[in-house]
Amino acid sequence: xxxxxxxxxxxxxxxxxxxxxxxxxxxxxxxxxxxxxxxxxxxxxxxxxxxxxxxxxxxxxxxxxxxxxxxxxxxxxxxxxxxxxxxxxxxxxxxxxxxxxxxxxxxxxxxxxxxxxxxxxxxxxxxxxxxxxxxxxxxxxxxxxxxxxxxxxxxxxxxxxxxxxxxxxxxxxxxxxxxxxxxxxxxxxxxxxxxxxxxxxxxxxxxxxxxxxxxxxxxxxxxx
Ligand code: HEC
Numbered sequence: 080x081x082x083x084x085x086x087x088x089x090x091x092x093x094x095x096x097x098x099x100x101x102x103x104x105x106x107x108x109x110x111x112x113x114x115x116x117x118x119x120x121x122x123x124x125x126x127x128x129x130x131x132x133x134x135x136x137x138x139x140x141x142x143x144x145x146x147x148x149x150x151x152x153x154x155x156x157x158x159x160x161x162x163x164x165x166x167x168x169x170x171x172x173x174x175x176x177x178x179x180x181x182x183x184x185x186x187x188x189x190x191x192x193x194x195x196x197x198x199x200x201x202x203x204x205x206x207x208x209x210x211x212x213x214x215x216x217x218x219x220x221x222x223x224x225x226x227x228x229x230x231x232x233x234x235x236x237x238x239x240x241x242x243x244x245x246x247x248x249x250x251x252x253x254x255x256x257x258x259x260x261x262x263x264x265x266x267x268x269x270x271x272x273x274x275x276x277x278x279x280x281x282x283x284x285x286x287x288x289x290x291x292x293x294x295x296x297x298x299x300x301x302x303x
Contacts, residue, residue, distance in 0.1 A: 147245060153231040158224065165223030169249035171269040179254030182247055186239055187255075195258030207235065213255060214262035225252045 108114050119125055123133045142148070151157040151165065169175055184193075192198040195213040202210050211218055218224075229248050232238035239248065253269070260267035 145245075149230055151227060151230075158227055161227035162221050162224035165226060167222045167226070167249050167252055169246055169253070170273050171253055172273050173269055173271050174273070175250045176253050176257060176269050178247070179250035179252070179257075182243065182251050183254045183258075186242065187251065190236070195255060195262060209235065212262060213259040220255075220259065222252050222256060225255050 119133045121133060124131055125133055128135065151161040188199055190197075190199040190201050190207055190210045191213070192202070197210040197212040197215075199210065201207045213220060226248055228236065229239045229243070229251065231240070239251075243251070257267045
């Protein structure tokens with residue numbers, strides 16, 4: 080008899096707890112700091128922000144870390160300028176060439192062919208026309224022009240600026256230059272190992288790393 084009463088009591092307590100639940104609101108939270116973050120929620124709605132919204136546009140003129148503006152215009156003049164003066168800031172090493180080869184296989188070979196002679200699968204199947212060979216004398220491509228057409232695209236060839244990083248594009252440039260040299264029967268050599276002067280693309284990052292290192296040194300000295 081006593082146990083029946085106990086059961087009834089327990090059921091009543093449980094029911095009274097459950098019956099207050101509202102699906103539209105979170106239920107009782109045990110240790111709520113596990114659920115409620117201290118920081119602002121992304122896209123949350125808070126009056127302290129302009130427009131009351133946590134998500135804001137980046138400050139005008141800000142760029143992602145490591146991103147460099149490309150100053151050559153998407154025009155004939157820009158193309159010619161890049162062709163004549165733009166130089167590869169990434170070192171010519173066996174490693175970079177190997178990476179360029181892999182990326183070339185992913186993005187370019189389907190049209191330009193594994194050898195760069197303009198006879199990729201899509202050309203053989205007549206899906207696309209007018210793919211040139213890299214040793215085309217009339218085009219006389221250079222490192223700058225290869226980079227430029229990858230950045231903006233050219234006629235029926237699309238841009239690769241969204242799929243590839245700056246460094247990756249320059250690695251592809253190295254491999255295209257190698258294919259061109261092979262087609263022309265000319266030698267193409269790269270260094271086996273990178274030389275320790277930092278490449279221009281990473282100058283910014285390296286400068287900062289150096290600053291940190293110097294800072295560290297001074298702190299250490301003070302401690303002694
Ligand atoms: C969808 C097929 C296609 C793909 C993929 C493709 N290209 Fe092209 N590419 C073309 C065509 C077509 C042309 C000729 C465009 C023209 O001048 O009319 C061309 C031209 C070029 C030229 C010569 C441009 C000049 O200065 O005259 C280079 C260099 C080149 N492509 C490099 C690349 C590289 C590097 C990739 C990979 C990142 C690539 N292409 C991917 C179709 C393609």
